[in-house]
Amino acid sequence: MTKHRFSQHALSEWMKDDGPESEIVISSRVRVARNLRHQPFPLLATDQQSKDVMDQLTEVSQSGKLQSMGSFETIILSDLSELDKRVLVEKHLISPNLANESQCGAVILSDNESVSIMINEEDHLRIQCLYPGFQIQEAWTLASGIDDIFEEAADYAFDEKRGYLTTCPTNVGTGIRASVMMHLPALVLTSQINRILSAVTQVGLAVRGLYGEGSEALGNLFQVSNQITLGQSENEIIDNLYSVARQIIEHEKAARKRLMQESRLRTEDRVKRSYGILSYASIMDSKESAQRLSDVRLGADLGILTNVTPQMLNELLVMTQPGFLQQTFDEKMSPEQRDFRRAELIRKQLRGEKGHGGASI
Amino acid sequence: MYCQECGKKPATLHFTKIVNGEKTEFHICESCAREKGEGIPGAPNSFSIHSLLSGLLDFEHMGSSGVGGAAKQPVLRCEDCGLTYTQFSKIGRFGCSSCYQAFADKLDPLLKRVHSSTIHSGKIPKRSGGQIQCKREIEQLRRDLQAKIEHEDFESAAELRDRIRELERKIADL
Ligand SMILES: [Zn+2]
Ligand SMILES: [Zn+2]
Numbered sequence: 001m002t003k004h005r006f007s008q009h010a011l012s013e014w015m016k017d018d019g020p021e022s023e024i025v026i027s028s029r030v031r032v033a034r035n036l037r038h039q040p041f042p043l044l045a046t047d048q049q050s051k052d053v054m055d056q057l058t059e060v061s062q063s064g065k066l067q068s069m070g071s072f073e074t075i076i077l078s079d080l081s082e083l084d085k086r087v088l089v090e091k092h093l094i095s096p097n098l099a100n101e102s103q104c105g106a107v108i109l110s111d112n113e114s115v116s117i118m119i120n121e122e123d124h125l126r127i128q129c130l131y132p133g134f135q136i137q138e139a140w141t142l143a144s145g146i147d148d149i150f151e152e153a154a155d156y157a158f159d160e161k162r163g164y165l166t167t168c169p170t171n172v173g174t175g176i177r178a179s180v181m182m183h184l185p186a187l188v189l190t191s192q193i194n195r196i197l198s199a200v201t202q203v204g205l206a207v208r209g210l211y212g213e214g215s216e217a218l219g220n221l222f223q224v225s226n227q228i229t230l231g232q233s234e235n236e237i238i239d240n241l242y243s244v245a246r247q248i249i250e251h252e253k254a255a256r257k258r259l260m261q262e263s264r265l266r267t268e269d270r271v272k273r274s275y276g277i278l279s280y281a282s283i284m285d286s287k288e289s290a291q292r293l294s295d296v297r298l299g300a301d302l303g304i305l306t307n308v309t310p311q312m313l314n315e316l317l318v319m320t321q322p323g324f325l326q327q328t329f330d331e332k333m334s335p336e337q338r339d340f341r342r343a344e345l346i347r348k349q350l351r352g353e354k355g356h357g358g359a360s361i
Numbered sequence: 362m363y364c365q366e367c368g369k370k371p372a373t374l375h376f377t378k379i380v381n382g383e384k385t386e387f388h389i390c391e392s393c394a395r396e397k398g399e400g401i402p403g404a405p406n407s408f409s410i411h412s413l414l415s416g417l418l419d420f421e422h423m424g425s426s427g428v429g430g431a432a433k434q435p436v437l438r439c440e441d442c443g444l445t446y447t448q449f450s451k452i453g454r455f456g457c458s459s460c461y462q463a464f465a466d467k468l469d470p471l472l473k474r475v476h477s478s479t480i481h482s483g484k485i486p487k488r489s490g491g492q493i494q495c496k497r498e499i500e501q502l503r504r505d506l507q508a509k510i511e512h513e514d515f516e517s518a519a520e521l522r523d524r525i526r527e528l529e530r531k532i533a534d535l
Contacts, residue, residue, distance in 0.1 A: 231480060
């Protein structure tokens with residue numbers, strides 16, 4: 001049995017609000033990497049050194065210094081079950097690296113789960129702020145404020161020439177990784193996605209699919225992030241990401257309009273077909289569910305389906321992950337059993353709560 | 362163009378997977394796409410930034426020591442954490458903040474390739490970076506001062522000069 005609030009609810013409190021452009025941008029995230037000057041990086045730290053780092057950094061929260069930023073809970077990774085860790089990863093609150101490989105790892109989590117501060121990940125300190133919709137500037141402002149509080153209590157490894165020093169040379173300088181998670185089904189359906197994404201990589205940004213490094217874009221969800229951390233200021237990095245993401249949003253909107261003008265029936269059929277399958281299927285693997293949920297989300301955004309909310313779909317996205325399924329049904333499952341349970345959960349969510357399962361068609 | 366899966370129908374689904382700049386293109390027909398779900402057939406395994414980095418670094422290492430020259434070179438090592446440059450080349454990570462000093466001579470080409478730059482121009486820590494912040498502000502004020510003088514706005518120039526002096530005193534006290 002778990003005692004942690006974060007594993008009870010798939011949808012973090014912060015995800016319940018609609019952000020700007022929430023039809024296309026699911027969330028905005030900023031992560032800032034920092035290290036302490038007089039400690040070796042986690043990679044080479046001894047157990048005792050890692051423990052000292054953890055004590056020093058968790059103290060900042062436990063002594064109430066973060067109070068102005070909300071209320072926080074400190075969670076020591078070694079106190080968690082494997083399942084709890086997995087759920088945290090599936091909710092994007094901690095990285096797989098912190099869950100599986102850290103020594104004296106900890107996470108300081110805000111009540112609404114929009115702030116997660118990882119300790120002894122690849123760097124001593126990683127501050128992550130998540131906002132719903134397109135609010136990348138807001139995420140940076142919050143992360144920077146939390147950074148200032150930690151800086152008062154800790155001597156950062158900072159060099160006048162190289163900036164904030166990090167374990168990996170790809171993070172040095174600002175230590176910032178800003179990203180937006182975008183749902184781009186119309187660009188995929190109209191075969192424009194490859195052209196647009198390759199243009200994106202040419203302006204110093206990276207694109208990856210949801211859930212896991214290097215995985216394909218499951219459910220038409222793409223994460224666009226800055227690649228460069230040195231030589232540009234944080235504001236330049238944020239502005240660049242913002243303006244590129246803004247352009248992608250406009251392309252996606254235009255493509256959606258075109259879909260509705262040029263192949264309305266085909267689009268409606270695709271959406272309703274997926275809605276029907278999700279509402280009645282008995283077996284649903286993760287890949288199919290991601291794709292069908294993408295269709296249904298598009299249908300909701302286009303007004304084809306009126307009884308499905310983005311929140312329901314965001315929730316399903318997390319709930320249908322393996323760890324969360326196991327947590328919900330409180331049992332060990334084979335992949336096949338997971339596919340039964342996933343189908344059951346989706347049916348409940350789509351038909352159980354609202355009306356009698358009829359899409360308003 | 363024909364479908365790369367069945368080779369029979371024209372390819373209508375074009376998809377490029379891009380991970381950290383590495384592109385793989387897929388061209389398949391609709392029925393193959395449907396059959397495979399939305400999975401992209403033949404997608405290669407994930408590509409890690411660290412393996413790319415260590416590739417760059419290895420190259421760096423070979424270039425500087427030359428063929429067969431490695432043995433004669435003294436071992437470049439960070440005194441604080443003990444990490445050698447050769448180890449750093451393999452894992453693509455630093456061991457501690459002093460590594461940046463220890464390997465300083467070799468870092469510029471690497472950082473230039475990764476970031477197209479070698480010098481930080483972002484945020485500075487408030488407490489420990491007070492002096493750096495003052496220096497940057499003084500540089501900016503000097504540029505402003507120059508501009509005011511060129512425009513013969515001597516009143517503003519005098520104000521800027523006073524501000525610069527004030528900051529210089531502050532640095533001396535820090
Ligand atoms: Zn085919
Ligand atoms: Zn070192």
